[in-house]
Amino acid sequence: MELRDIIVLVKASLNPEIVRQNPNGSYDIEYTPLKISDIDRNALEEAVKLKSILGGKVYAISVLTWGPLKTRDKDLRLAIQEALAKVADEAYVVADDSVTPTDQVIVSNIIATLIKAKGLRPALVLAGEASIDESTSQVPARVASKLGYSYVGYVRKIIDIKNGKIIVERDLEEYTEILESPLPAVLSVTQEINEPRPPTLIQIRMASKKPVHYVSLKDLGLEFKMKRTIMDMRVLTITRKQVVIEEANVEKAVDRLLEYLEKEGVLRL
Missing domain, CATH: 1.20.5 (Single alpha-helices involved in coiled-coils or other helix-helix interfaces)
Structure with missing residues (x-):
């Protein structure tokens, strides 16, 4: 069976434009709002084009790492609604208060396990090259490794996709590279790949009718002990x-x- 579906990884990140600070200069994480990570918008925009080519469904997947859900629900919903309004037909949200942003290995494992558990068989998994809050650039590659998919990072242009293969142009440190990869594949995209357009009013209204599935670690048969915790985050002062x-x-x-x-x-x- 030919693979046609697309998954877009969407992160509700700390909003760097509205950072709350404590008197001692540290971040007040609890009261810093979340927003959809900027480069994830590029991934969603690219999914619009690819959906018209492949003809399958688009799924948005998000793991809440800046919990707890009871205080983040509104911000998280706005991020997911944007993905649904833009292109996604359906969304899966892992919202478990035990998950923190400190371990990308665990977050990647959660995403890969969810994809397998829900029987999703995508041609492509798209993600931004990095999130706007932590910028580790680890999750897409780790997800590919867990799923056994090929991985191409820093994609600035998708040239062609057909016959079970995709041809892309990607950025490296001192030059660009054109390469061919078999499907299924995980791609992390850069901001140069496109210019994201905001969803229309009609798309925003339709998004509220699309299904959003909230999933816990227990639902996925997972149990993790986070090995690292954030002790302090501070604004860099010069x-x-x-x-x-x-x-x-x-x-x-x-x-x-x-x-x-x-x-x-x-x-x-």
């Missing part, structure tokens, strides 16, 4: 030294500046 060089002679001023930069380890003269 203080200027405000060193002023007062020297009428330009050459002497330059010499003093170079001496200071060498002393600070910025230059080696």
Whole structure:
């Protein structure tokens, strides 16, 4: 049977534009709102195009890592509703308060287990190259490994998809690369792949009628003990030294500046 379905991984991430801070400078995670990760919007936009080519269904999958659900439900629903309004026909949400954002191995295992448990057989799993809060870039590759799918990261363009294969262009550090991969495959996409369009009012209204399935770890037969916990998160602050060089002679001023930069380890003269 030819694979036609698409899965898009959607994360409700901490919103960096509305970061709440405690008086000591640490993040107030509990009161920092969540939003759909920016590059996930690129993955959703690409799914629109691919759905028209493959003709299958699109599933959105999200794992809530910034719980608990009782305080995050509204933000999580908004992220899922955006995915449904944009392209997804159905959504699966793993909302278990024992899951935290500290272990990408566990999060990846949850996603892969869900895909298998629900009998999903996608041609493609799409994800953003990184989330806007942690930016580890680990989950897509780990999901591919758990599922036994091929993986291509940092995809900037999908050139062709047919006959059980996909041809893509991806970004590497100093050059781009065009490669062919068999399906099923997991792709992490960059922001260069497209320009996401907001869903229309009609799409937003229709999204409320689409099914959203909430799943717990118990439902999946999983039980994890998170090995790491976030002890503290702080805003990076940069203080200027405000060193002023007062020297009428330009050459002497330059010499003093170079001496200071060498002393600070910025230059080696």
